[in-house]
Amino acid sequence: xxxxxxxxxxxxLGALALGLLRRPVVAGWFNLGVSVISLGGALWLGAAVAxxxxxxxxxxxxxxxxxxGLGFRVDAFNVYLVVLTAFVGVTTSIFSRPYMRYVLxxxxxxxxxxxxxxxxxxxFMFTMxxxxxxxxxxxxxxAVEGATLATVLLVSLYRTPxxxxxxxxxxxxxxxxxxxALFGTVLTYFAAQQVIADPAAGLTWSTLYANADGLxxxxxxxxxxxxxxxxxxKVGLVPMHxxxxxxxxxxxxxxxxxxxxxxxxxxLYAVVxxxxxxxxxxxxxxxxxxxxxxxxGFGLVSFLxxxxxxxxxxxxxxxxxYSSIEHMGLMxxxxxxxxxxxxxxxxxxxxxxxxxxxxxxxxxxxxxxIAGTQSIDQIRGLIRTQPAVGWSLLIGVAAIAGFPxxxxxxxxxxxxxxxxxxxxxxxxxxxxxxxxxxxGLFRHIHPMxxxxxxxxxxxxxxxxxxxxxxxxLVLWLGLAIPGFLADWLDRATLLITGAHLL
Amino acid sequence: xxxxxxxxxxxxLLVLAAIVLFLSFVLLAQVRLISAIHAxxxxxxxxAAVTAVVAATGQVHHLYFSAALTLALKALLIPWMLHRLTRxxxxxxxxxxxxxxxxxxxxxxxxxxxxxxxxxxxxxxxMTFTRNIIAISLAVVLIGLLMMVFRTQAVAxxxxxxxxxxxxxxxxxxxxxxxxxxxxxxxxFDVLVAMVLFGVFFLQLRDSIDSLDVxxxxxxxxxxxxxx
Numbered sequence: 001x002x003x004x005x006x007x008x009x010x011x012x013l014g015a016l017a018l019g020l021l022r023r024p025v026v027a028g029w030f031n032l033g034v035s036v037i038s039l040g041g042a043l044w045l046g047a048a049v050a051x052x053x054x055x056x057x058x059x060x061x062x063x064x065x066x067x068x069g070l071g072f073r074v075d076a077f078n079v080y081l082v083v084l085t086a087f088v089g090v091t092t093s094i095f096s097r098p099y100m101r102y103v104l105x106x107x108x109x110x111x112x113x114x115x116x117x118x119x120x121x122x123x124f125m126f127t128m129x130x131x132x133x134x135x136x137x138x139x140x141x142x143a144v145e146g147a148t149l150a151t152v153l154l155v156s157l158y159r160t161p162x163x164x165x166x167x168x169x170x171x172x173x174x175x176x177x178x179x180x181a182l183f184g185t186v187l188t189y190f191a192a193q194q195v196i197a198d199p200a201a202g203l204t205w206s207t208l209y210a211n212a213d214g215l216x217x218x219x220x221x222x223x224x225x226x227x228x229x230x231x232x233x234k235v236g237l238v239p240m241h242x243x244x245x246x247x248x249x250x251x252x253x254x255x256x257x258x259x260x261x262x263x264x265x266x267x268l269y270a271v272v273x274x275x276x277x278x279x280x281x282x283x284x285x286x287x288x289x290x291x292x293x294x295x296x297g298f299g300l301v302s303f304l305x306x307x308x309x310x311x312x313x314x315x316x317x318x319x320x321x322y323s324s325i326e327h328m329g330l331m332x333x334x335x336x337x338x339x340x341x342x343x344x345x346x347x348x349x350x351x352x353x354x355x356x357x358x359x360x361x362x363x364x365x366x367x368x369x370i371a372g373t374q375s376i377d378q379i380r381g382l383i384r385t386q387p388a389v390g391w392s393l394l395i396g397v398a399a400i401a402g403f404p405x406x407x408x409x410x411x412x413x414x415x416x417x418x419x420x421x422x423x424x425x426x427x428x429x430x431x432x433x434x435x436x437x438x439x440g441l442f443r444h445i446h447p448m449x450x451x452x453x454x455x456x457x458x459x460x461x462x463x464x465x466x467x468x469x470x471x472x473l474v475l476w477l478g479l480a481i482p483g484f485l486a487d488w489l490d491r492a493t494l495l496i497t498g499a500h501l502l
Numbered sequence: 503x504x505x506x507x508x509x510x511x512x513x514x515l516l517v518l519a520a521i522v523l524f525l526s527f528v529l530l531a532q533v534r535l536i537s538a539i540h541a542x543x544x545x546x547x548x549x550a551a552v553t554a555v556v557a558a559t560g561q562v563h564h565l566y567f568s569a570a571l572t573l574a575l576k577a578l579l580i581p582w583m584l585h586r587l588t589r590x591x592x593x594x595x596x597x598x599x600x601x602x603x604x605x606x607x608x609x610x611x612x613x614x615x616x617x618x619x620x621x622x623x624x625x626x627x628x629m630t631f632t633r634n635i636i637a638i639s640l641a642v643v644l645i646g647l648l649m650m651v652f653r654t655q656a657v658a659x660x661x662x663x664x665x666x667x668x669x670x671x672x673x674x675x676x677x678x679x680x681x682x683x684x685x686x687x688x689x690x691f692d693v694l695v696a697m698v699l700f701g702v703f704f705l706q707l708r709d710s711i712d713s714l715d716v717x718x719x720x721x722x723x724x725x726x727x728x729x730x
Contacts, residue, residue: 070684138685145692152699161710165719168703172659175696176647179666182689183643186674186681190636193678200682218624246722 003048004055004072006041007082007129010034011089015122024104024114028097031118035090038125042086049079050484053491056135056206071204073135076491077347081269082132084351088261088358089125091466095362096121096254098463102369103252108158116153117252124150124258128266137185138203140270141178144234147263148174155251166246173243174233181230187223188277191215205273212280220281224291227274228298234267236325237332238302248321249374253365256317260324261358265350268328271295272335276496295336300429302329307433310440315374316364319444320357323400326437327353330430334415339422340501344493345414348481352407352474353400359470360396363389366462367448376444381453386460390449392467397445399474401438407477505630511559512631515676518552519638522672523614526645529665530610533597535657539584542661546576549668553675565680571690572671580664580697587701588657591708598655606652610645617641635676642669656707656714660700667693 014034021027048055059070074082104114127150131143148171156167185203192202195214201207208215233240248256278291306326313319327349334346366389371379383390399406412434419427476482481489490502505513525545532538550573557565588594600606617640625633646666650659671689674681681689704714711718 136682136685138681139688142685142688142692146695149692149695149699153702156703156706159706159710162721164703164706164710165722168656168707168716168719169722171696171699171703172650172663175663176650176666179643179646179663179670182670183640183673186670186678187636189674189681190632190678199679202678203682203685222620222624250722 003041003044004057004074004133007038007045007086008126008133010038010041011122011126011129014038015119015126018122019115019119021115021118022111024111025101027114027118028093028101031121032090032093032097034122035086035093035125038129039083039086039090042083042129045074046079046083049074049076050488055079070139071135071206072133073206074133075495076488077272077495078132078269080347080351080485080488080492081265082129084265084354085125085128085132085262088258088354091469092254092257092261092358092362093121095257095365095463095466096252098461099254099365099369100252102460113157117157120150120154121254121258124154124263128262131266132269135205136203137188137205137208137274140273141182141185144181144231144267144270145175145178147266148178148234151247151251151255151259151263154255155247157252157255158250160250163250166243166250170243170247173240177230177233177240179230180226180233184223184226184228184230184274187219187226188215188274191219191223191281205277208277209280212277213283215277215281217282217285220278221290224274224278225294228271228291228294231267231270231274232298232332235264235271235328235332236302237298237329238305238325241302241306241325244325245318245321248324249315249317253317253361253368256321257358257361257365260321260361261354264324264328265354268331268335268350271332272496275335289338292336292338295332296426297336299329299331299333299336300426302326303333304329304429304433304436307437307440310437311443313444314376316368316376316379316444316448317361317374319376319441320360320364323437323441324353324357326433327357327400330412330415333426333430334418335496337418337422338497339418340493340497340499341421342415342418343497344489344501345411345418347489347492348407348414348477349411352411352477355470355474356396356399356406356408359467359474360393360400362467362470363392363396363464366460366464367393369460369462370457371454376448378454379448380451381449381457383449385453385457386462388464389459389462392464392471393445394449395471396467397441399471401441402434405475405478407474410478410481505634508631509559511555515552515555515559516631516634516638518548518555519635519672519676522548522552522668523638523642523645526642526649526665526669527607527610529661530645530649530652531600531603531607533599535588535593535596535598535655536585538658538661539581539588542584542665543577543581545665545668546581547573549672549675550577552672553680556675556679560679562679564683565675567683568675568680568686571686575690575694576664576668576671579694583697583701584657584660587704591704591714593657593714596655598653598658600652606648610648613644613648614641617644632677636673639669639673639677642666642672645669654715654717656700656704656716659716660697664693664697 056073127146236244553569621637649662
């Protein structure tokens, strides 16, 4: 329990302290410190899970009775996401410190909003870590909704009409989506009450999973549709994706990095956990793979539609948020396909996509400062003005587009292999989707990196360490997945599909 | 399904739930903002009453607490906050008519039928009470959604959102005797924070587009992005 407490309480207390801290310069460092401590806790937790296989515990058991407290369960599946979340939290706060100081200096925001920014940043980290580690579906819902509430003020941080509009859309769409997910959760609880004697344990995921075969299939089927639409809104699945490009493009760049790299993963994590329950419940019925088929359908549509939309973008951050939708669609498809190979590939893809996409958003933040705009037409010749930014953008896009030898290539290759094995016709759709997305990214990237820089374009003070770390990790994962990580992902695969891959 | 064979308290619950559904229709078509807020407060009070009756029938003690919480939050605090905000934004006399009220109301009726159609095959026929209550809650949720789609005024959209929450709460309380306390507290906390943030957004919206008509939010388009 101790490392878990460290992981959860550090960002929560950090958020409270940052809300009171008046000096922006100190707050930037403090934010970094809090993130580093959370990462330490996450690594400790990872080590504990590696040794014991699973860490679980209950908070407040004395207060509400043994089954009514706040249950936590950390296993191979969520612990790697916890470590990833804490890690991206650290690198993004390294980037955010000078970036937000620059934003403060040019007067886009005042010191008060800077305080909101730092406090909400940590609160967002807290809600995501809570959603990942909790064993209670209800608490998971509360945490995912909390993540929306924490970030909505950050999207409107600049108070431009566009930012307020984006934040309102984000708030309303995700609020509605997540409300539907709550209805699904209530239905799940209703189904659980028919089989589980203790009413307080009816939302505990491990208890539900143990009794999944007894859950009424008709209720669970309807529940999953609501849950998928609800959490799918947060994953950014088409057609519930409308909020995502707006929120990513109008908020401050560090926020885009964590939204794209982390929040979408957490929502997908929730969907996969629920799919595991529904699969257990539907196993004996006429349509045992209904949940998987729904995921495949939504995933494939998101993947293809987002790939096409990539071509039409004029704003660089919007473009990359469509790329996020595309990749989330691919992962959703893979989880829907099921089977050890596809699941392993999807888990790896979650990891490499997060690392690459947050690196790209950090680079894009610098690029937008160099050019003074986010408009693709006006960002030109980065490689001449500031080679570090230009090269990072180029390498990052090459990585996200699935070029070998980067990790994204590896995971996409695994996914394609799995698709070829179990549903060959979909390979065609996937390959053409990848090609469309590739073309969409490169037609925009090429002039931005190589074009003629406008007169008087000056380099900015940029901290490229996070980008370099992320991209080297992605490169490393593409060349050789370290033994312990492969083992880890394999254990997660075992947990989700019931079969080993390695 | 023979409703008259049910125990009296369950019949009472169904009547209360039916009035909650009726108030959803009132909310949907109400043109005056202040009256809509009042209708919402009544809806919250009824949901609290449902919770109290369930607590009394099933001897579920923590539900008395939920009932008090719902009454405080949904019937008093949130309507009061909305009231204060409308006064501050000088919208007391604001009226907003739907584009085609008859069509929208018909749509809501269709949603009620749809909810029953969805729920009936799902739950065994002997659980008449649960079937009805889940169908009604689903209808309240969907009508809330419909309201958010067709109302273009920000305060009315928030009312739609909150009445969705009412429907969810109704389902949780009456079909399952309430969720575990931790979850219920968490949900109530989220709703309260959401309301505070909505208040902040009303002010931000007014500052940026000089109105609370969200139809005017149309700067962000697919190929837009030339924001600066």
